[in-house]
Amino acid sequence: MNLPTASRLQFTPDLNICRILNGMWQVSGGHGRIDPKAAIQAMFKYMDAGFTTWDLADHYGPAEDLIGEFRRQLTATRGKEALSNLQAFTKWVPRPGKMTKKLVEENINISLKRMDVESLDLMQFHWWEYQDKNYLDALKYMTELQTEGKIKHLALTNFDTEHLKIITEAGIKIVSNQVQFSLVDRRPEVNMIQFCQQHDIKLFTYGTVCGGLLSEKYLGKPEPRGSELATVSLRKYKNMVDGWGGWQLFQELVAILKEIADKHQVSISNVAVRYILDQPSVGGVIVGARLGVSEHIEDNAKVFSLSLDDDDRDRINAVSRQSRDLYQLIGDCGDEYRR
Numbered sequence: 001m002n003l004p005t006a007s008r009l010q011f012t013p014d015l016n017i018c019r020i021l022n023g024m025w026q027v028s029g030g031h032g033r034i035d036p037k038a039a040i041q042a043m044f045k046y047m048d049a050g051f052t053t054w055d056l057a058d059h060y061g062p063a064e065d066l067i068g069e070f071r072r073q074l075t076a077t078r079g080k081e082a083l084s085n086l087q088a089f090t091k092w093v094p095r096p097g098k099m100t101k102k103l104v105e106e107n108i109n110i111s112l113k114r115m116d117v118e119s120l121d122l123m124q125f126h127w128w129e130y131q132d133k134n135y136l137d138a139l140k141y142m143t144e145l146q147t148e149g150k151i152k153h154l155a156l157t158n159f160d161t162e163h164l165k166i167i168t169e170a171g172i173k174i175v176s177n178q179v180q181f182s183l184v185d186r187r188p189e190v191n192m193i194q195f196c197q198q199h200d201i202k203l204f205t206y207g208t209v210c211g212g213l214l215s216e217k218y219l220g221k222p223e224p225r226g227s228e229l230a231t232v233s234l235r236k237y238k239n240m241v242d243g244w245g246g247w248q249l250f251q252e253l254v255a256i257l258k259e260i261a262d263k264h265q266v267s268i269s270n271v272a273v274r275y276i277l278d279q280p281s282v283g284g285v286i287v288g289a290r291l292g293v294s295e296h297i298e299d300n301a302k303v304f305s306l307s308l309d310d311d312d313r314d315r316i317n318a319v320s321r322q323s324r325d326l327y328q329l330i331g332d333c334g335d336e337y338r339r
C-alpha cells in the first residue's frame with residue numbers, strides 16, 4: 001500500500017511526517033498484552049504502508065525501547081538510509097519540583113538511549129501543576145539541549161491556551177501542542193486553534209476516534225458497562241461521552257457519521273478522523289495502535305482520499321450543538337489532567 005502525498009505534512013524543515021500518527025500509549029498496559037516480537041513486526045507493517053510517524057512517551061511502558069529495537073532492526077535489514085523515513089515523537093512527563101539542567105539532561109539522555117537516537121525528533125513536554133512555575137526552567141534547559149543537538153524540536157502536550165501564551169511570550173519556540181480533539185471533545189475550537197494559528201503552532205490530536213467508540217462496532221449498540229469496555233482508552237472516552245451528552249446523543253452522532261460514511265464509501269472512524277484533520281492548525285491525528293493485537297491500517301489509509309462536503313459538516317455540527325459545553329464543564333485543553 002502506498003499512501004497518497006496528501007498523507008504527508010512538512011511539519012518542520014527537517015521533518016516530513018504522516019498526518020495519521022501511530023499512538024503508542026496502547027503498548028503501555030491496560031490495552032491488552034503486547035508481545036514485543038509481534039509489536040516490532042507490526043511496526044514494519046505500519047512503516048511499509050506509509051504510516052511512518054510514531055507518538056510515544058517516557059511513561060508508555062516499553063514504547064521508547066520498541067522504537068530503539070525497531071530502528072536497529074530497520075538498519076540491520078534495510079540499511080541506515082531506511083531510518084530517514086522514520087519519525088518518533090516522545091514526551092517527558094516529570095514530577096513537578098525544582099528543575100536543574102542536570103535533571104533535565106539526565107532524563108533526555110534516558111530517552112535518547114532507549115530510542116537509540118542521537119537527537120530526539122520532537123520532545124513534547126507535559127507539566128502537571130501550573131502553580132509550580134518550574135516548567136519554565138525545564139523548558140529553558142530543554143532549549144539549551146536543543147542548541148546542543150540533543151533535541152530537534154520542542155513541543156508541549158496538554159498545555160492550555162493561557163500557559164501556551166506564557167511560554168511563547170517567554171521566547172521559547174514551540175512547534176506543536178498535543179491535545180484531545182474529536183467530534184465529542186471540541187474544546188480546542190474555543191481558544192486553542194486561534195492562538196496556534198497566530199503563532200504557527202501545530203496541534204496533534206488524540207482521542208479522535210474515542211478509543212474506538214467512533215466506529216461501526218458501537219453503532220446501534222446499547223450503552224456498554226465499564227466491564228464491557230476492554231481498554232483504558234475506551235473507558236477514558238466513555239467518560240467523555242457521558243459528560244458530553246450521554247449514550248443516546250452519542251448514538252445520534254454515530255448514526256449520522258454512518259450515513260456520511262456510506263455516502264463516501266468509507267468507515268465511521270474515517271469520517272471522525274477526516275473532520276478533525278481538516279480543522280485549522282491540526283498537523284496530525286494520533287490513532288492508537290495496539291501493536292500485534294489489532295490493526296486498522298487499510299481502513300485508516302482511506303482517510304487520505306476522503307473529502308467531506310458542507311452538507312456532511314452541517315449534519316455533524318447539528319448534533320454537536322445538542323451536546324453540553326465541555327469547555328464550561330472541564331475547562332481548556334488539558335485541564336482534565338489538573339483537577
Ligand SMILES: NC(=O)c1ccc[n+]([C@@H]2O[C@H](COP(=O)([O-])OP(=O)(O)OC[C@H]3O[C@@H](n4cnc5c(N)ncnc54)[C@H](OP(=O)(O)O)[C@@H]3O)[C@@H](O)[C@H]2O)c1
Pocket residue numbers: 022023024025026055056157158178179205206207208209210211212213214215216233267269270286287288289290294295296299300
Ligand atoms: N498527550 C496525552 O495526554 C495523550 C492522551 C491519550 C492519548 N495520547 C496519544 O494518542 C494515542 C491515541 O490514543 P487514544 O487513547 O486517544 O486512542 P484512540 O486513537 O482514540 O483509539 C485507538 C483505538 O481505536 C480503534 N481504531 C483505530 N482505528 C480504527 C478504525 N479505522 N476503525 C475502528 N476502530 C479503530 C482501535 O481499537 P481496537 O484496537 O480495539 O480495534 C484502537 O486501539 C495514544 O497512543 C497516545 O500516543 C496522548
